[in-house]
Amino acid sequence: xxxxxxxxxxxxxxxxxxxxxxxxxxxxxxxxxxxxxxxxxxxxxxxxxxxxxxxxxxxxxxxxxxxxxxxxxxxxxxxxxxxxxxxxxxxxxxxxxxxxxxxxxxxxxxxxxxxxxxxxxxxxx
Numbered sequence: 001x002x003x004x005x006x007x008x009x010x011x012x013x014x015x016x017x018x019x020x021x022x023x024x025x026x027x028x029x030x031x032x033x034x035x036x037x038x039x040x041x042x043x044x045x046x047x048x049x050x051x052x053x054x055x056x057x058x059x060x061x062x063x064x065x066x067x068x069x070x071x072x073x074x075x076x077x078x079x080x081x082x083x084x085x086x087x088x089x090x091x092x093x094x095x096x097x098x099x100x101x102x103x104x105x106x107x108x109x110x111x112x113x114x115x116x117x118x119x120x121x122x123x124x125x
Contacts, residue, residue: 004023004098004115004117007021009094010093010120020036020094021080023057024078025077032053033076033111034051034072035048035098038093039095040092048060048061049068050097050106058070059105059106059107067086069082070082079096093119094114097109099111099112
C-alpha cells in the first residue's frame with residue numbers, strides 16, 4: 001500500500017517563502033518520478049514541478065521557474081518544494097504525485113499513478 005502524505009502548507013504574505021514536503025510510504029516503493037501539481041478554485045489541476053530518481057532531472061512550469069525549487073531525498077522517499085517570492089496567484093491546493101514506472105512525459109495528471117491528499121497554500125496580499 002503506497003501513501004503520499006504532504007505537509008507544510010499554510011497562509012503567508014506576498015513575497016514570503018514556504019517549503020512543502022511529501023513523504024511516500026510503502027516498504028518497497030521506489031518511485032521513478034515525484035512531482036507537485038496544484039489546483040486553484042475553479043481551475044484544472046496543473047503541473048508545477050517534477051524530479052526524477054537521479055535528482056538532477058528537474059522540470060518546472062513557466063509560472064514557477066526561478067522561484068520554486070524541487071528536491072528529493074531518496075533515502076527518505078521524500079520530495080520537497082521550496083517556494084520563494086510567493087504571489088497571490090500561487091494560492092491553490094498543492095498535490096504531491098509519484099509514479100512507479102518510467103515515462104518520457106511528466107507534466108500530465110495521467111503521468112502519475114499515486115497522489116497525496118493535498119495541502120492548502122494561501123498567499124495573501
